Amino acid sequence: MNTPSSLEDLIKALRCLPGVGPKSAQRMAYHLLQRDRSGASHLAHALDHAVGSVKHCSKCNNFSEDDVCALCRSERRETDLLCVVEMPSDMLMMEQAQCYRGMYFVLMGRLSPLDGVGARELPLGRLVERAQELACEVILATNFTVEGEATAHYLGTLLRAQGIKVSRIARGLPVGGELEHVDSGTLAQAVLERRVMTE
Amino acid sequence: MNTPSSLEDLIKALRCLPGVGPKSAQRMAYHLLQRDRSGASHLAHALDHAVGSVKHCSKCNNFSEDDVCALCRSERRETDLLCVVEMPSDMLMMEQAQCYRGMYFVLMGRLSPLDGVGARELPLGRLVERAQELACEVILATNFTVEGEATAHYLGTLLRAQGIKVSRIARGLPVGGELEHVDSGTLAQAVLERRVMTE
Numbered sequence: 368m369n370t371p372s373s374l375e376d377l378i379k380a381l382r383c384l385p386g387v388g389p390k391s392a393q394r395m396a397y398h399l400l401q402r403d404r405s406g407a408s409h410l411a412h413a414l415d416h417a418v419g420s421v422k423h424c425s426k427c428n429n430f431s432e433d434d435v436c437a438l439c440r441s442e443r444r445e446t447d448l449l450c451v452v453e454m455p456s457d458m459l460m461m462e463q464a465q466c467y468r469g470m471y472f473v474l475m476g477r478l479s480p481l482d483g484v485g486a487r488e489l490p491l492g493r494l495v496e497r498a499q500e501l502a503c504e505v506i507l508a509t510n511f512t513v514e515g516e517a518t519a520h521y522l523g524t525l526l527r528a529q530g531i532k533v534s535r536i537a538r539g540l541p542v543g544g545e546l547e548h549v550d551s552g553t554l555a556q557a558v559l560e561r562r563v564m565t566e
Numbered sequence: 567m568n569t570p571s572s573l574e575d576l577i578k579a580l581r582c583l584p585g586v587g588p589k590s591a592q593r594m595a596y597h598l599l600q601r602d603r604s605g606a607s608h609l610a611h612a613l614d615h616a617v618g619s620v621k622h623c624s625k626c627n628n629f630s631e632d633d634v635c636a637l638c639r640s641e642r643r644e645t646d647l648l649c650v651v652e653m654p655s656d657m658l659m660m661e662q663a664q665c666y667r668g669m670y671f672v673l674m675g676r677l678s679p680l681d682g683v684g685a686r687e688l689p690l691g692r693l694v695e696r697a698q699e700l701a702c703e704v705i706l707a708t709n710f711t712v713e714g715e716a717t718a719h720y721l722g723t724l725l726r727a728q729g730i731k732v733s734r735i736a737r738g739l740p741v742g743g744e745l746e747h748v749d750s751g752t753l754a755q756a757v758l759e760r761r762v763m764t765e
Contacts (some may be wrong), residue, residue: 369661371631373616380612383605384583385597386590390746393655398584399613400620400629401674406582415577416611417572417595430599434571443636453571456592463567472669475600517734547589 374400394501407441411481426497428490429455429473445469448497450506451522453477453515457508457546469506472497477509478518494522495529504532506561510545513540523564534561570643573599626673627689628654631639637670644668648697649705650721652676652714656707656745665754668705671696675706677717684722693721694728703731709744710737722763732759 374396381392399407423429424436431437438444447467453459458471472494477482498505505526508513519535526533537560546554580591588632591653597607622628623635628635628717637643648667657670671693675683697704704725708714716733736759745753 369628369635369637369657371620371635372630373612373619374629375630377612377616380605380609383596383598383609384604386593391585395583396616396627396656397653399582399617403582404617407617410579410582411613411617412609413572414598414606414613417576417599418610420572421599429568430570430596432572436568436570438568443651454596458594468713481725492687496719558735560726 394482426469427460427473427476445504446501448502448506449501452508453510460554464551464554466558477514478521479514486526491525498526498531504534507535512543533564535564544563576642596641626670626672627674628657631758645700646702647705648700648702651707652709655696659745659753663750663753676713677720678713697725697730706734711742732763734763735760
């Protein structure tokens with residue numbers, strides 16, 4: 368009854384953030400209005416700016432402000448390797464591990480029927496197109512979770528049907544682990560030990 | 567290197583939310599841009615609107631869009647009781663418990679030297695003024711945490727020095743507990759069993 372409507376709207380709007388429930392949203396709104404109004408204004412501006420200017424690179428599907436991102440434009444990358452990752456954070460981990468100089472394709476997700484993400488929700492047509500364009504080996508670097516493995520299996524079948532050579536980074540990562548949280552050494556080892564997918 | 571600057575700005579801006587570290591901020595930004603752009607735009611608008619329109623009630627110091635909030639304007643409240651709470655969420659809990667029909671004063675914080683919140687950071691002058699204006703009993707309903715107890719002790723001394731009758735809600739709440747998380751029955755009991763503060 369005694370909560371201003373604009374404050375209620377803000378609490379509701381904060382719920383769109385992943386992992387934020389009603390209590391957290393309330394705490395965030397109080398914090399912003401009481402202690403950090405300039406932060407709130409800055410966040411509003413950053414949201415608007417990002418929504419307006421961030422799109423997807425037409426080559427690698429990563430977030431980008433340009434039609435083709437800096438990495439895909441770079442002349443210093445090897446074009447005979449295409450590494451498929453789930454999220455941009457996985458790609459950042461690969462870059463930090465400094466074990467790979469090829470191109471990337473970012474799925475922006477994984478096959479996950481329980482969350483309503485099927486093959487149609489992923490940009491698989493564009494992945495096949497890009498792999499054919501580069502005529503290269505595709506390295507599948509999706510996570511070693513159940514969904515990531517299923518995605519790798521699906522992509523392997525799909526790409527091999529097009530005559531494309533497909534490999535999977537080695538299971539040097541712990542089973543159930545995620546690229547985002549692994550140390551660079553383990554990740555580099557897994558890239559080195561990638562194996563050709565046959566069946 | 568390959569993260570668009572507007573995406574990096576958004577990740578940085580999300581860090582202003584309490585309890586959000588670098589990994590959570592990244593996950594939130596990806597989620598908003600990949601799956602919920604309309605939610606992001608709505609959040610930006612809600613932030614701007616709230617920052618622009620939410621201020622503090624001149625009577626009770628609660629968040630309000632008006633100079634005096636609906637509760638303070640209401641003719642149906644008893645004006646011989648003034649309940650002091652830390653946060654608006656505590657006041658909502660009091661209202662939900664339906665055990666209290668008096669007025670409120672919201673501190674919007676607590677004494678907490680470790681967080682840099684001393685007596686000067688709380689609107690204590692306005693609290694004393696309001697208590698004198700109503701010529702009423704003041705019920706201290708700050709949390710039973712260390713900071714809340716210290717705040718109650720400080721306020722008790724301050725208000726009694728002005729000849730104001732001060733009481734504290736009963737320690738029916740578990741020690742270390744917070745109003746926000748207690749059940750209505752316990753809270754109602756604590757209001758009933760409040761005790762006059764003498765020394």
